[in-house]
Amino acid sequence: MDKQWAEVCCQVPAGLVDLLADFLVELSGNGVSIDNRALDTFTLDGIEELDTATVRAYFDPATDMAGQIAQIERFLGDNAAAFGGAPIPAPTVTLIRDEDWATGWRQHFVPTRIGRHLVIKPTWEPFAPEPGDQVIELDPGMAFGTGTHPTTRLCLEALETLGRPDRVLDVGTGSGILAIAAVRLGARQVIGTDIDPDAVIVAGENCALNGVEVELVTTPLALIPGRFDVVLANILAEDLVRMAGDLAAKVAAGGHLILSGILTEREAFVVEGFGRSGLALVAVSREGEWSCLVYRNEG
Ligand SMILES: C[S@@+](CC[C@H](N)C(=O)[O-])C[C@H]1O[C@@H](n2cnc3c(N)ncnc32)[C@H](O)[C@@H]1O
Incomplete structure (x- = not known):
């Protein structure tokens, strides 16, 4: 059977992305992805920065996901004030198959x-x-x-x-x-x-x-x-x-x-x-x- 992953998706203030990405890499032991914007150019000169960005992390679903989510929520809560103070939406969790994540395009x-x-x-x-x-x-x-x-x-x-x-x-x-x-x-x-x-x-x-x-x-x-x-x-x-x-x-x-x-x-x-x-x-x-x-x- 294909391996499954718990994909945790966090929408956060743009300034928090790097800090959160480092935290999630450490917590999950896996890579993270940061959603790209749909732009009609390869050059970023003159492109306005967005206020928020989406960071996705991948966990083995067999781990204590409730515990992991609690740690992520604590991290977001601790950092919200330093990045605008607005409440950060709770992370969402989706179960995905390995093929969707890494090599699905090959099919x-x-x-x-x-x-x-x-x-x-x-x-x-x-x-x-x-x-x-x-x-x-x-x-x-x-x-x-x-x-x-x-x-x-x-x-x-x-x-x-x-x-x-x-x-x-x-x-x-x-x-x-x-x-x-x-x-x-x-x-x-x-x-x-x-x-x-x-x-x-x-x-x-x-x-x-x-x-x-x-x-x-x-x-x-x-x-x-x-x-x-x-x-x-x-x-x-x-x-x-x-x-x-x-x-x-x-x-x-x-x-x-x-x-x-x-x-x-x-x-x-x-x-x-x-x-x-x-x-x-x-x-x-x-x-x-x-x-x-x-x-x-x-x-
Ligand atoms: C859509 S891909 C096309 C790849 C391939 N030629 C094809 O038709 O499938 C566009 C490529 O253009 C490159 N690229 C973007 N801006 C460029 C520029 N100003 N000069 C040269 N390459 C550029 C990107 O790095 C990317 O590899």
Whole structure:
């Protein structure tokens, strides 16, 4: 049977988060998680701080949960005054299965066909390719990009329709999935860049797994030399618009820019943001709540 955990959830003043997290790690002997805000950007510059945050801790349910909760309530009561004085809601306890907590995502990651010939295959799953299939083996680790997310899928579909590119730049490479696909589709030179050094390590492992050569860097976009036949950026609307000038400058004459990570409700915002980029919008595709825009440098 799957192991179970008692998930204790505390909503506390933002200033108390670090102190509480340390206390809960000590008390539970396990890690804690702090809920992320749903932001449309990877950059925190100019983002207003929230007043409260949610901290979750994980206990073995066989332990004395009533005793643990009493200790947590005492800790919250002792600290409430120092952090605004408002009463802190009582922690809630939910029983969850281990698979939900740590590795549940693996169940949903099965070999997936995308476009006509691309197949994304988890390293641990068997798969019998059909003639012409381009199989990408992947273990995303903690980096984003299994191909199961619509933003990645939309990018891969758009990339395949553009035929065989020569030079490709993958901005925000994550697991390296788009960069590897570009090589599989025949690109001669591919550069993948990410602001997250851990993502670059995972991307490197995935490139090695697939026997493909991709130059992986953490170099800021503006400092990457040259122009590319295809520039891919599956980031988020705010970031794409902020980077519009640098992204457009990297597209060679006759080349394409594929933008993804855009909630459809933010599509108009991105179209407007690229209005003065000098590129022409040539295709829009959508899946679920996500949009993907393809621009062309007509110059
Ligand atoms: C949504 S993931 C995309 C991963 C993968 N390319 C895919 O399509 O599945 C976005 C990635 O962009 C990276 N990122 C965010 N802002 C960036 C920036 N300004 N320059 C480069 N990478 C960035 C993040 O660290 C993250 O790995």
